[in-house]
Structures are given as C-alpha cells and as structure tokens.
Amino acid sequence: MTLAPFNFSDERFADLQMLRYRLNGFEKLTLNQKRLVYFLVKATLYGRDITFDQFGKHNLRIRKTLEVIYSDLRIPRDNDDFRALQVYLKRVWFSNGIYHHYGCEKFKPGFSADYLKTCMNIVDAQRLPLREGQSVNDFFEEIAPVIFDEKVLTKRVNKVDGEDLVATSACNFYQDVTQEEAEKYYASLKQSDNPEPPSYGLNTTLVKEDGVIKEEVWSANGKYANAIRHIVYWLTKAAEVAENEDQKETIELLIKYYQTGDLKVFDEYSIKWLQTTGTKIDFINGFIEVYGDPLGLKGSWEGLVEYIDEEATSRTRTISNNAQWFEDHSPVDPRFKKKVVKGVSANVICAAMLGGDEYPSTAIGINLPNADWIRANYGSKSITISNITEAYSKAAHGNGFREEFVKDPQTLELIDKYDDVCDNLHTDLHECLGHGSGQLLPGTDPDALKAYGNTIEEARADLFGLYYMADEKLVELGLLPNNEAYKAHYFTYMLNGLLTQLVRIQPGQQIEEAHMRNRALIARWCLAHAKHMRLTREKGFYELVIDDYDELRRLIAQLLAEIQRIKSEGDFDAARQLVEDYAVQIDQDMHQEVLERYKKLNLAPYKGFINPWLLPVLDENGEITDIQVNYSESYDHQMMRYSTEYGTLI
Structure with missing residues (x-):
C-alpha cells in the first residue's frame, strides 16, 4: 500500500496559516521513551490556561x-x-x-x-x-x-x-501598580554582592493591596494552583519512567519548584537540567521567557516535549565542540569575553508537543537557562527544532516570495542554493553560541537594560551568528560548502530587517516585538554606515543592493562589539538610543509598497502549528503498550478538545 504524502499545510484564516509537523523517527523510540514522552505531553498541555490568563x-x-x-x-x-x-x-x-x-x-x-x-x-x-x-x-x-x-x-x-509601560500594558503580570513602583520594588530585592541572584519576579504577579505592594506566587499552593497541580501529577508519572537517575532528579526538582514557588529551587533545577546527559528525551516546562512582560521580568508559561534528531545533531555538536575557538576569535573587547567557555551543549531535536507560549506559534531555536550567572558558571543548552523548520520550508516552497523581493538573478540563484542551509546554521550559531557568549562585568545588573534588554540580547546573538557565517572556519568544519554561501544569508537577513518583515505590521504601527526590533536595528544600522549597501528605487520599487560583503561583515563586527559592550556594562542610555534610533519607526511610504507587493502573492505572513494527537494503546490491564501518532485532527477540534480536557482555571 502506498501512503499518501504528509500534508504540511492546513487551513488559513485572518493573517494566519496553520501547518502540521511530522514526528520523524518517533516510531524508533523504545516503549519506555514513548511513555515518557506521553506523560511529559500531558504535563505540557495542562499549562495552556496559565498562558491565556497571563496574556x-x-x-x-x-x-x-x-x-x-x-x-x-x-x-x-x-x-x-x-x-x-x-x-x-x-x-x-x-x-x-x-x-x-x-x-x-x-x-x-x-x-x-x-x-x-x-x-x-x-x-x-x-x-x-x-x-x-x-x-x-x-x-x-x-x-x-x-x-x-x-x-x-x-x-x-x-x-x-x-x-x-506597566500601566499601559494589558498583560496580567501587574495589578494596580505603576512602572516606577514595580522597578523600585524589584530594585529593593537585589543585593549587589550576591553572585548568584535569583530571577526576581519570574513566577509572580505583583499586586498592590491596601497600599502595600506584594507578590502572588504561581505555585501548586498559590496562584494557578489547579493547573500546576495537574502539571505536577503528570511530571510525577514522567519521573517514574525517566531514562536515567539524573533525568529523574531533574524532574523531581521541577516538581519541588512548582510546589514551593522557590526561585532558588528553580535555579537548582536549571543547573541539574543542564548537567543531565545521556538521554534521548528532553523537555521545557515552566515560566521561562520574559518577552511578554514590558519590563522583561515575568516568565510566560511554556512547554515543549522533544527527542533528539541524531543525524542533524552532528552539525550542532561540531559547533559546540568548537565553542572556545569562537569565543576567543570574537571581535569584541577582551574584557567581555569568557576566558573559559563552560557547558555548551547543542542538539537538533524533533518537537513531540508544543504548549503554552510555544503553541501554536513557536520558536525554531531555543537557548536556556536565561540567568546570566548560570550561563557563566555552568553553560547553556541549545536546541534547533528540525521538524518545525522542515514544515516551514515545505510550506514556503515555490510561493513566489523570493522572486518578488529579490530581482537580481545571480543573487536569487545564490539564495536558492544556500539559504536553507545557511538559515539553519545561523539559528544554530545564534542559539548554541550567541546567547552563551560574552560576560557581564562584575557588578553589572543583568536587568540594567530594562525594557530594551530583550532586543539587545537578541541582536547580540544574531550578530554573533552573522559574523561567523562569513568565517572560513565554517567551511573548514564542513558546515558550509564554500566561502560564497554566507552571502545568501547576509542578503536575506538584511532584506528581512529592512523590508520584508514589515509585512507583519499593520499600517501606521511601529515595530514593537523584540526579535523584529533586533533585525531592524542590525539591518538599518548597517545600511546607515555602509558605503556599498543601499536601498534603491531605480526600477520603480524598493530593491536591496549589496556590492561589498566584506564591508558588511566589518560593520557587523563593529556593531557586535558595541552591543556586547552595552550588555556587559549595562549601558541603558546607549541601548535606548540604538533601539529608538534604528529599531522602532517605520517609513510609511516604504511600508505601503511592501504591503502591496506582498498582498498580490496571497500569502499569510504568520504561521502556526496543529499538534499531533498522541493516543495511548492500552492492554487489558490498562498499561500503555504503544503510543499512536494521529495527524488528522482539525484546528477547531484540537482547540475545543484542549479547552475541555485541559481547562483548569475556569
């Protein structure tokens, strides 16, 4: 029997297109590994209502x-x-x-x-x-x-x-407090002589009651208790089938953190999670990324269940094995470099389930933990999600986007040849090395950049990856086929930052999202300082021209050095000026043209995913004997089912 080809694309509505991702190699997992995945999946889906309430x-x-x-x-x-x-x-x-x-x-x-x-x-x-x-x-x-x-x-x-920013943001992290009050409250908690500060405010709602500011802790005995108790139940079952003792202890520390809400326990868990090796299955579960908070403190709940893509992981392991070389040869001030790079691990993984702030829209790469002192002392763990990038690539094939915005035949040929491999490699460099590179100077507050911190950090990691994309070391390591390939990515990155990402913004709006600001900052700064890169309208439409890629790399190195200085010294004023000057405002005439050119392609600017439905096969005693993967569930059915099965807070 011939199986029908997997259909990556699904329905479309508003500015969104739904995709499906395939669980490549799931059938090769052992029964115990499949059980572990299933229990972690349940723990992931029970966090959904938390994210809704936080937003x-x-x-x-x-x-x-x-x-x-x-x-x-x-x-x-x-x-x-x-x-x-x-x-x-x-x-x-x-x-x-x-x-x-x-x-x-x-x-x-x-x-x-x-x-x-x-x-x-x-x-x-x-x-x-x-x-x-x-x-x-x-x-x-x-x-x-x-x-x-x-x-x-x-x-x-x-x-x-x-x-x-607090009073004018609708996110549910603050109640009856102002930005000034919130910043003052958290500043009062910090001890300048503490080399291992917890991530203050990460798992709390800051409220003012009867004139007193206090925190409501998100825990199994606090806010979101009903959802968290369900998460803990399934994490407990996952611990029983863990692949080794370290993984079991990791899960148990996460359970302890959920039960107590103690951020010191969260740091213990993060370190143990970093140090756990020898497993095929891994996960992210908790209050993690702070992009949803205008002050960059509160962690949105997210979940991800994953298993290693062994073949693709050879690429990221090559990068992580050479982490010290990349750090040593970075174009930043030696004061800001790590003398010894510790604990860098990187895997290419397949997502088995997306949840919370990672669903339906998800990142293609992740680097954790976020605490700077843990990164410095213990390292970081990076992932690139291969079955998600596969779905994006399949959906974009032949859609006419490149041909509309890249008119030069030679450049288009270069992009067609190399951009996919370069795009994956840049994600690896960004996550594996970029976020883990550099160091804060002693005494620098990791939150010193405040509302600009997320944009500066994303720019730092992107610049690190961009700088090394053009290095012959990547060809030497077998990661790129030749010394010309990187030009494909330089072009598409600059094009995106200057023009094409504007399709995601409504007319009259400015750039708000941290990743978009990061890309705009880099591309616009380079354009402003380049002699041989320009936007022209000689043919009646905006077109990017890059005549000197060596010059562009020198500019990337210069900006990376400055961004690292800003991060390492906690220079708020410089961060603010860079972001406000290059990353926020939009030329409305250019924006209108880009929107009109994009509209005729009839594409959705945003993509998201329908999760596979993992169904346990049970024997007569109720024991799991296999996990079936079902790809047929519709978007509406999945969302209504999730609200029914995993609705815990309403």
Missing part, C-alpha cells in the same frame, strides 16, 4: 464565552456575523488571548456588540463563565468594552518610550 485577565472568560456560542447549535451559522465570530475565536485560540501574538495589538472583531449580546442570551447561561450572582447582561457589560472598545486595554505589551 490578559479577561482572556479565559472571553474564550469560554465564545466557545459556548460556537458549540451551541441553536445559534444560526449561515451568516456573516457567525463567520466573523468564528474567525475571531480562532485568532483568540492562536494568540492565547485577544491580542495579536506578534504585534500585541487588540483584535478588531468583525461582529457587533449587539450580536454578541444576542448570542449570549440564546445559549444556556449555566455554561457561561458568570461570577457568583452575576447576570448574563451584567457579564456582557463587563466584557464588551474589553472586546470592542479600542481605547480599553489596547495592547498586551506596550514598549513606547516615555509611557508607563
């Missing part, structure tokens, strides 16, 4: 209300209002709330407030998430401004310089 305090009740309407067959379906509500709900599912997952602006519903009110009065009121004693109409009056009024809770994360 906005009304998100869960709005989601539940829309799901009740969507699933009630008494609601007429063959009309524009219902179809608009369906699209709105799909966007809410995708973004873990009512704000765009990338731009952070609030969605504009295509249905009216009156339509929502009518639907809410048709469905069974007992199914709606009403507060005790609350009527349907009172509940409607509570959520209607949040959904429909553009002036109410406008952005999930606001980063506009000069505004109170």
Whole structure:
C-alpha cells in the first residue's frame, strides 16, 4: 500500500496559516521513551490556561464565552456575523488571548456588540463563565468594552518610550501598580554582592493591596494552583519512567519548584537540567521567557516535549565542540569575553508537543537557562527544532516570495542554493553560541537594560551568528560548502530587517516585538554606515543592493562589539538610543509598497502549528503498550478538545 504524502499545510484564516509537523523517527523510540514522552505531553498541555490568563485577565472568560456560542447549535451559522465570530475565536485560540501574538495589538472583531449580546442570551447561561450572582447582561457589560472598545486595554505589551509601560500594558503580570513602583520594588530585592541572584519576579504577579505592594506566587499552593497541580501529577508519572537517575532528579526538582514557588529551587533545577546527559528525551516546562512582560521580568508559561534528531545533531555538536575557538576569535573587547567557555551543549531535536507560549506559534531555536550567572558558571543548552523548520520550508516552497523581493538573478540563484542551509546554521550559531557568549562585568545588573534588554540580547546573538557565517572556519568544519554561501544569508537577513518583515505590521504601527526590533536595528544600522549597501528605487520599487560583503561583515563586527559592550556594562542610555534610533519607526511610504507587493502573492505572513494527537494503546490491564501518532485532527477540534480536557482555571 502506498501512503499518501504528509500534508504540511492546513487551513488559513485572518493573517494566519496553520501547518502540521511530522514526528520523524518517533516510531524508533523504545516503549519506555514513548511513555515518557506521553506523560511529559500531558504535563505540557495542562499549562495552556496559565498562558491565556497571563496574556490578559479577561482572556479565559472571553474564550469560554465564545466557545459556548460556537458549540451551541441553536445559534444560526449561515451568516456573516457567525463567520466573523468564528474567525475571531480562532485568532483568540492562536494568540492565547485577544491580542495579536506578534504585534500585541487588540483584535478588531468583525461582529457587533449587539450580536454578541444576542448570542449570549440564546445559549444556556449555566455554561457561561458568570461570577457568583452575576447576570448574563451584567457579564456582557463587563466584557464588551474589553472586546470592542479600542481605547480599553489596547495592547498586551506596550514598549513606547516615555509611557508607563506597566500601566499601559494589558498583560496580567501587574495589578494596580505603576512602572516606577514595580522597578523600585524589584530594585529593593537585589543585593549587589550576591553572585548568584535569583530571577526576581519570574513566577509572580505583583499586586498592590491596601497600599502595600506584594507578590502572588504561581505555585501548586498559590496562584494557578489547579493547573500546576495537574502539571505536577503528570511530571510525577514522567519521573517514574525517566531514562536515567539524573533525568529523574531533574524532574523531581521541577516538581519541588512548582510546589514551593522557590526561585532558588528553580535555579537548582536549571543547573541539574543542564548537567543531565545521556538521554534521548528532553523537555521545557515552566515560566521561562520574559518577552511578554514590558519590563522583561515575568516568565510566560511554556512547554515543549522533544527527542533528539541524531543525524542533524552532528552539525550542532561540531559547533559546540568548537565553542572556545569562537569565543576567543570574537571581535569584541577582551574584557567581555569568557576566558573559559563552560557547558555548551547543542542538539537538533524533533518537537513531540508544543504548549503554552510555544503553541501554536513557536520558536525554531531555543537557548536556556536565561540567568546570566548560570550561563557563566555552568553553560547553556541549545536546541534547533528540525521538524518545525522542515514544515516551514515545505510550506514556503515555490510561493513566489523570493522572486518578488529579490530581482537580481545571480543573487536569487545564490539564495536558492544556500539559504536553507545557511538559515539553519545561523539559528544554530545564534542559539548554541550567541546567547552563551560574552560576560557581564562584575557588578553589572543583568536587568540594567530594562525594557530594551530583550532586543539587545537578541541582536547580540544574531550578530554573533552573522559574523561567523562569513568565517572560513565554517567551511573548514564542513558546515558550509564554500566561502560564497554566507552571502545568501547576509542578503536575506538584511532584506528581512529592512523590508520584508514589515509585512507583519499593520499600517501606521511601529515595530514593537523584540526579535523584529533586533533585525531592524542590525539591518538599518548597517545600511546607515555602509558605503556599498543601499536601498534603491531605480526600477520603480524598493530593491536591496549589496556590492561589498566584506564591508558588511566589518560593520557587523563593529556593531557586535558595541552591543556586547552595552550588555556587559549595562549601558541603558546607549541601548535606548540604538533601539529608538534604528529599531522602532517605520517609513510609511516604504511600508505601503511592501504591503502591496506582498498582498498580490496571497500569502499569510504568520504561521502556526496543529499538534499531533498522541493516543495511548492500552492492554487489558490498562498499561500503555504503544503510543499512536494521529495527524488528522482539525484546528477547531484540537482547540475545543484542549479547552475541555485541559481547562483548569475556569
């Protein structure tokens, strides 16, 4: 029997296209490894409601209300209002709330407030998430401004310089406190003589009650307790089938952290997770990345279950085995280099399940832990997710994007030959070495760059990768085929930072997201300082021309040295000036042209993923004898199932 080819692309709505990823080699895992994956998957899916609540305090009740309407067959379906509500709900599912997952602006519903009110009065009121004693109409009056009024809770994360970033951000990490109060509170906790500071504020909501500022801890006995207890249950089962004793101890430390909320235990867990080797299965589970907090302190909940892609990992191991050489030859001031690079490990992995802030939209590479002192003393662990990059590549094949924005035939040929391998390699360099490179000077506060810290850190890692992409060492190590290949990536990176990433931004908006700011900063700074790179309109449209790639590499080295200095010295003013000068504002005429050129391609600027459905096969005693992988679940079914099976906070 001939199997049908795997279909990577799925449905499309709004500015989104859903993709599927394949669990390559999953069938080769042992039964015990499959059981471990399954238990970790369950622990991942039970964190979903936490992310929704973190991204906005009304998100869960709005989601539940829309799901009740969507699933009630008494609601007429063959009309524009219902179809608009369906699209709105799909966007809410995708973004873990009512704000765009990338731009952070609030969605504009295509249905009216009156339509929502009518639907809410048709469905069974007992199914709606009403507060005790609350009527349907009172509940409607509570959520209607949040959904429909553009002036109410406008952005999930606001980063506009000069505004109170806490008061103007709708994310649910702060309650009744200002930016000044939050910064003052956390500054008071820090001890300048502590060489191993915890990540203050990572797992708490900062609140003010009766004039007193305090933290609500996210733990099995605190906020989000019901979700966390379910996570702990499945982590406990995972510990019972761990691949070795170190992995078991790692999981047990994570359980202890969830139970206590103690950040010192989180650091112990992070170090143990780093030091655990000899396993095929790994995972990320917890309050990790801080991009969702305008102050860069609070960790959004995320989960990822993974297993090693052995064949592809040879590439990242080559990089990590030469980590000291890359550090020694970096073009930064010797004061900021690590004398001894410790504990750098890197794997190419297959994702088995995405969750929380990694679902449906996910990173293609991750480097952890984030604490600078752990990186300095113990190293870091990096992953590149091969089955996710595979899905992106398959979906992009032949879509006309390159041909629209790259008009020079020789450059296009170079990109067609080398950009995929270069793109993967740059991700590896960024994650494996870039984030782990360099060091803070003694006494530098790791949070000194405040709201600009995430952008500067991403720029630092990208610049590190870009600088070495053009180094003959990569050809010597067999990572690139020749000394010309890197030019493909230099061109597409600069093109993206200057032009093509603008397709993800609405007209009139500025650049907000840290990764987009990073790319804009690098490309625009290089353009401003280059003599042989330019944007032209000689043919009636914007076109990038690079005549001297050696010059471009010298500029990348210069900017890397300055970005590392800013990071190492904690130079807030310099970080602020770089970001505000190069990474925020958009030329509106250029933006309009890019949007028009992109529109004619009929592509979705954002991609996300439908998870595979892992189904246990049980014997007569209820013991798991295998795990089946099902790729047929629709996006709507998956989201409704997740809300039913893993809804713990509403």
